[in-house]
Amino acid sequence: MKEILLQGKEISKVFVGGGENVPILNRVNVRIFKGDFTVIMGASGAGKSTLLYSLSGMDDITGGRVEYKGRKINGLSEKETARLRANEFGFVFQQTHLVSNLTLYENILVAGYVGKCRPKEVRRKALALLAQMRVGEAKNRLPSQVSGGEAQRAAIARAVINDPGLIFADEPTGALNKAGSEEVLNLLSALSEAGQSILMVTHDVRAAVRGSRILYMEDGSIADELTLPAYRAADAKEREEKVTRWLSSLQW
Structure with a gap:
């Protein structure tokens, strides 16, 4: 049985603006397991990033428990x-x-x-990472x-320097071209x-297929999930087709 690393229980998040309460997360229950590469997908405004920030403690939640x-x-x-x-x-x-006036190494x-x-x-770990x-040649x-x-690769090195139990990644390839995205995903x-x-x-479906588990969010809730075997580059096209069919069934 997989070990539960992170868990959200009945998580709610409400934004208050213009005198109105706008629900973003609707009593979400979610488990993130140790060793998994879990992906969150969904249409714009579904609550994907809000869930990630709520689970990481970067955002306060209105109700529930993390x-x-x-x-x-x-x-x-x-x-x-x-x-x-x-x-x-x-x-x-x-x-x-990254801090603009610091080198990659200093960051x-x-x-x-x-x-x-x-x-x-x-210092030793930073150089090794x-x-x-x-990006060793660009360290200075x-x-x-x-x-x-x-x-972005330097940012990943920064993210793992302290041997974290969990990496939170929010659209890590969103600002990159295809070649840069592929390097980061690799x-x-x-x-x-x-x-x-x-x-x-x-x-991005091409990014999502790297995961072993994909959660689909809709209207602030997790509507469905898809489990995949460990990623292999040779199976990338087949995985992409499978994920695309699944998303289409959810009217993504």
């Missing part, structure tokens, strides 16, 4: 939440959010220094001096194959 490794994490103090994110979670966004060091490792070990992400360049794909697939747990939001 548990990580069996511990309730919604309602933690600001300090406790920051410690949880630094030590247990990694984040990759559509925009890299990763800054993230590593807030973790548990000693500075010497952080830059090489693993194939600023984010503005590298391509979008290179910056890295995420390699991390997944090595046992890294990943939760990714995407609207």
Whole structure:
């Protein structure tokens, strides 16, 4: 039986604007299992990113409960939440959010220094990760001096520097061209194959097929899910066709 890593119970999220309450998440129940590459899909406005941010503690929820490794994490103090994110979670966004006046290497060091490792070990790991992400030669360049794909690969290195239990990825290929997207997805697939747990939001079928489990959101709820075997490049076309048929059945 798979180990539950992250769990949302009856999660609700309501935005208040213009004197009206706008429901975004409607009592969502979801389990994220250790070692899975879980993907969230759905039409624009379905609540995909809001669910991801709610599960990661980046967004407060209106009702319900979020548990990580069996511990309730919604309602933690600001300090406790920051410690949880630094030590247990990694984040990759559509925009890299790298610090513009720091080199790629320095961006990763800054993230590593807030973790548990000693500075010497952080420096060693940062260099190893830059090489693993194939941006080692660009380590002393600023984010503005590298391509979008290179910056995103550096952002992935930053996300894993503290050996997170779970990586949250929100449209990580949304701002990249096809070649850059493929490189980033290959890295995420390699991390997944090595046992890294990943939760990714995407609207791109080519990205979604990298997952082992796809959740489909509609009107703030999880309407359906699809389980897939471990990703193999040789099966990519067949997987894409299967996912496309499934999405079509949901009127995506």
